[in-house]
Amino acid sequence: MSNLFRLEIDTNNLGNNEKGDLDFLSSLVNCTNLKRLDIRSNHFGGVLPESVSNLSIKLEDMRMGWNQIRGSIPSEIGNFINLRRIDFEENLLRGSIPSSISKLDKLIYLVLDNNQLSGTIPPSIGNLSFLETIDLMSNSLERQIPQSLGNCSHLIYLNLSQNILSGPIPLQVLSSLTHVAGLDLSRNQLTGSIPFKVGNMQSLEILDLSANMLSGEVPESLVGCKGLSSLYLRGNSFQGTIPQSLGSLRLIENLDLSCNNLSGGIPTNLGSFRLLQNLNLSHNDLEGSVPTEGVFTNRTAFYIEGNKRLCGGIPTLQLPICNSSNSNNKQDIFPWRKVLISIACGSGIGVILLLCFILLYPARKALRFVLLYLSSKARSKLTLGSSWEVSLLKVSCEDLLKATNGFSSRNLIGAGGFGSVYRGILNQEERIVAVKVLNAHRSRESFMVECETLKNIRHRNLVKLLTVCVSIDFQGNDFLALVYEFMTNGNLEEWLHFSAHRLPGAPIVQGHLNLTQRVNIAIDIATALNYLHNHSHMPIVHCDLKPSNVLLEGNMTARIADFGLARYVPDASCSLPSHRSTANVINGSIGYIAPECGIGNEVSTYGDVYSYGILLLEMLTGKRPTDEMFKDDLNLHNFVRIALPELVEEICDPVLLQIKESSTHSIASNSRNQVQDDQRQRVRKCLVIMASIGVACSADLPRERMDIGHVVDGLCLARDVLSGTSIRST
Structure with a gap:
């Protein structure tokens, strides 16, 4: 298959965790156009064959994570000068990180976490100026963090946690990486203080320095990290007081200063943080009164144990009553x-x-x-x-x-x-x-x-x-x-298709949406459309429904946004009012526009239903309607329609087929298998219902499309089937 450019066999049960599992890679040497190789999440064992170094020079994406691959990372990996992503996480790789990686000047993602790598982090890694993600967590890397990491000016996420790194935090790293949103250096042996330059990291959202040997004071300069949502400094030797200036960090959701040597009082302005959900100040030497506002009103949201000189607070704390000698609020x-x-x-x-x-x-x-x-x-x-x-x-x-x-x-x-x-x-x-x-x-x-x-x-x-x-x-x-x-969880587009070019202020997307979440989001969107079409003062057509215009709250509730192309219609099916001209205007985005909604044509609620159908199929398959696989007569609608109902599991996003096993550990093996079989059946029925609705909504002829009110009913049925609460026939 000399023209093969993408091989994806990830998320299966291939391999036997044995030597020789990866010998098939040798046959790919003849695939001189191969750009993407994805064998993640299987049971491949053994070592990488030497023939891997002879794969296509055009290779851009190499993903082999979540297997049992042994041996070392071949130094020949530096030959793949077009690589943009290396993903070897969750394997059994040993040895050092080859310095030849520094030749990959197009590399964006370097993911090697949860292996058994040792040695130092190559200083030459600083030559990779386009790197956006470095994840080396849970290895045995040692010595100092190279200052050259400060040269990776596009870096957004850096995770070096759970290694045996020592020495101080390099000043150049904190002063230069102004676009970093996530920095995790926890569970190492770092010493010294937090450099004052940490305030330069104005895009920082998550900072974890816990479980090191850091000392000094908590720097006032942290106020420069105005977007900081999580700060973890647990298990160090920080001294001094908690800076009052932390009150400027109004986006803080998680703050952990526990197990240090902090003294003085608890800043009262911590109680004014509206977003603060978890606060841990335990096992320090704090004194004075405990605030009674904000997070301090929820006993399960804050921890102050191990501070023997605190007083006051809410009654459930059962602390001594404050007096003039131990209160932070001195008498005037x-x-x-x-x-x-x-x-x-x-x-x-x-x-x-x-x-x-x-x-x-x-x-x-x-x-x-x-x-x-x-x-x-x-x-x-x-x-x-x-x-x-x-x-x-x-x-x-x-x-x-x-x-x-x-x-x-x-x-x-x-x-x-x-x-x-x-x-x-x-x-x-x-x-x-x-x-x-x-x-x-x-x-x-x-x-x-x-x-x-x-x-x-x-x-x-x-x-x-x-x-x-x-x-x-x-x-x-x-x-x-x-x-x-x-909306704290960004938009649906980012959750379905993680972008390599995340904007600095956008929320960090972590993980994938499971089936339950996607069903609930689909219901939210359909419910909003039903309101716009049938229950507002006059029917409203959104005209640009797509994943990037669906925003997600903190609890993953979906909200439709961007009404810049919206139109009123006198009834659910008629065209635009005469005073609105649509000449030379395309009402929607490529891939989501209904066939009848071309340039200058009339718009109706049927067009929104079509867009919704395409969006629902995208949520189901994980594929955009503009994917390069869709050409000639094959589009997303036909791709799913042909698979219904027998092959629906083959065309859906593999993430949606994952079955939770945590609830079945305490029962016998036969019963566990029966429960899992029942779960798989419910998942399959839910997928069939969703796919059928998506296909019905995206029919070519407007009058053949499903009514949005019936869509809501059908998706609610899918949710009930998935949860096992449905009493209706499916």
């Missing part, structure tokens, strides 16, 4: 302060009133602009209602500039022809938001459509518009922005 010994405070408050009220007028004026101007624009251009009979106008959060261009740190690239979530989306924090409410700044020259129509559409709809599965801002920027240009709730 300067009564004359009250006079000064009264004077300051009186003066402050006047200043606040003046500021309120100044700050609210741009918002009132923006709303008047929207009203005037809608009426003057006769875009719709609808106008912004007074109730909607009052409920809007009042923000100015200056507020959004400050919230996004000057629209910094480090806060960039998304970008496209419409403009850019940034993550930000509004100071007046300490609220995390997504700020969509539109290209005023190209997106004014889109801005008005989105305002008009979102002002009268409310649903748990639709993104919530918090406010708008129409103003003039500092260069005198029109400034148009929409402010939404921030």
Whole structure:
């Protein structure tokens, strides 16, 4: 098969964990066009045959993780100069990391975790300037972390945990890797203090330095890591007090400072962290009162054991009552302060009133602009209602500039022809938001459509518009922005197809969506469409439904976003109102557009249903509708339709076939097999239902497509079948 360019046999039961399992790789030497080799998650044993070094020079992707491969990584791997990904994790590889890897100047992913590699990390790894991920966790690598890692300027994720690395944390690594979102150096033998330059890592979201031998104080410069969500410093020898400045890290969800030598009081501002879910301050030498707000109201969310001089807190802690000698809140010994405070408050009220007028004026101007624009251009009979106008959060261009740190690239979530989306924090409410700044020259129509559409709809599965801002920027240009709730789990596109070019401000996607999660997300999307088509004040067609426009909350609830192409229709099947022209406009994205929705054609709810069908099939198969395998008469719709129902398991994403075994360990082998067989049957039935719905929704003829209300019912049935609670026939 000399033209073979991709061989994927991952996630099967191939191999016997024996010598010779990998001999078949020798036959691939003749495949001179091979670009991707994926044999992950099988039972391959033995060592890599020497013939591996003679594979195609065009090889870009080599994945062999989650097997029982022994031996060492061949030094000839440096010959594959086009490699972009090396994935050997979870094997039994020994020896050192070959220095020849430094020749792979196109490498983006280097994943060698959970092996038995030893020796040092080659300093020459710093030559790989395009590296975005380095994962060397759980090996036996030793000596110092090479300073040359600081040269990997595109690095996003660095994991060197669970090795025997020693020495200090290199200053150059922390000062140069400004795009790193995840840094894990835990469970090593690192010494010294945390370099002050850690504050340069402004994109950092996860920092784990636990279980080392680090000392000194917790650096105040951590406040520079404004996006930090998880900080783990457990099991070191840090001294001094907990910095009050940590109160600036408003995105913190997990904070572990336990098992150190920290002293002083617990900063009261820790109780004001709205996102903080897990706080561990146990086994230090803290004293004084325990706050009673925020995370400190949930006994299961914080730990303070091993601090013998604490007092107060919520009653369930059963700590001593604080008095003047052990409380952090000392009694005021300067009564004359009250006079000064009264004077300051009186003066402050006047200043606040003046500021309120100044700050609210741009918002009132923006709303008047929207009203005037809608009426003057006769875009719709609808106008912004007074109730909607009052409920809007009042923000100015200056507020959004400050919230996004000057629209910094480090806060960039998304970008496209419409403009850019940034993550930000509004100071007046300490609220995390997504700020969509539109290209005023190209997106004014889109801005008005989105305002008009979102002002009268409310649903748990639709993104919530918090406010708008129409103003003039500092260069005198029109400034148009929409402010939404921030979705902490990003968009569905990233979860289905992990991107090699993650934007700095976008959430880190970890793991795959299982079948239960995908069914629930599919139900959320269908429920939102059902509301738009059948239960809003006037039927609304989204016109651009695709995975990147489906956002996910922290609990994985899905919300449809981006209504820039949305349209009102008088009934569920008719065309656009006459005052909306669609000439020379493609209503949707390639691959998701219904056949009848070409340039200038009418749009209807049937088009949304088609897009939803394609999206559902993409969730089922893990393949985009624009995948290179789809050509001639083969498309995603036909690919699934031909497989129904007998071959549905062969075309679906292998992740969806995984069966949980944790609930069957305590029962006999025969019973366990019976339970697993029952689970497989339920999974298969669920997949068949989902595939059938996706195919029915993406039919070529609009009238043959499934009603969105019936889609919701069908997917709820699939969920019941999967959970084993269905009493209906399938």
